[in-house]
Amino acid sequence: MTEHDYEPIPGLPGLLPPGERIVWQGAPDWRVLARYAYHTRAVTAYFGVLGAWAVIAAVARGIRGPGDLSGVALTAMFGIIAVGLLRALAWGAARTSLYTLTNRRVVLRIGVAFPKCINLPLAMIGTVGLAVNPDQSGDIPLALTGERRLGFLALWPHARPWHVAAAQPMLRALPDAAHVASLIARTCLEVQPSGQVTQPVSPAAPANGFGQAVAA
Known part of the structure; x- marks a missing residue:
């Protein structure tokens, strides 16, 4: 029995409000992590x-x-x-992490010793990045807009490397990262119609060479 067994919906801090629905859920592959x-x-x-x-x-x-x-x-x-x-x-x-994409937000349930849920409304996601590893797994950093700031250490290892001052939450070690990045980008576009979707710089960028999936 863990604290996550009491979640009304796995990966979420509470029940979904009316009109919100889950689009995707996934977790890191511990070997890739x-x-x-x-x-x-x-x-x-x-x-x-x-x-x-x-x-x-x-x-x-x-x-x-x-x-x-x-x-x-x-x-x-x-x-x-x-x-x-x-x-x-x-x-x-990996075992204590679960990423959730709804039609309104991205939720990161992370933390081994100190579990936490981080809610990221789609309206405050400025850029969805993508880095694909040689084995086709990958990472998806989310650059945030507005004044909200997240602590790098509080996020790690779910944080983009070397971005300490302006920490970027990151969905890590996903086996189907390219598909998930595209899904997040297109869901963001439903909230931010003025954004645009572009392809990563290369289909197999190194782990720290992030291509751009969507920009608002």
């Missing part, structure tokens, strides 16, 4: 380099017994622990 938000591949590579260096050092000293490889064993152990912890964090973050 681990890879691109928690950088497990980079951490694995880092400890791999340390392990290789320890092996080279042991060979240079001359291996006389198992004790001479203790540095290699320790490096491997710490690497396994570090990657395991990061994967566990990613699994927890």
Whole structure:
């Protein structure tokens, strides 16, 4: 039993008001979240380099017994622990996250230790971005208009990297990111008819190379 079991509608803080309907719901893929938000591949590579260096050092000293490889064993152990912890964090973050798009707002239910629901009315979404990874998963940052400001740390890992001063909430690690970005963009257009939809710069942009899906 978790606090989310008491939600009247999964992912939402309360019942929908009259006239509002759910268009889409989804959650991060924890494996993709681990890879691109928690950088497990980079951490694995880092400890791999340390392990290789320890092996080279042991060979240079001359291996006389198992004790001479203790540095290699320790490096491997710490690497396994570090990657395991990061994967566990990613699994927890994905398990407690649910993104909801309605015909009036985007709702991010996020937070492992301190769950929260962040309501983003479609009228205050200025730009819907899109970054597609090589495996076709991707991230969707939402640039907000108006004076409302969100804290980067309160959002992370559901925040666009390197945008700390003007934090942008981001739907992360979605297997069907391109489809969802298009869906959000077109739903925003129903509220902001003056906006326009454009295609991303490239169909497979790197994780931090965001194309533009819609601009109001």
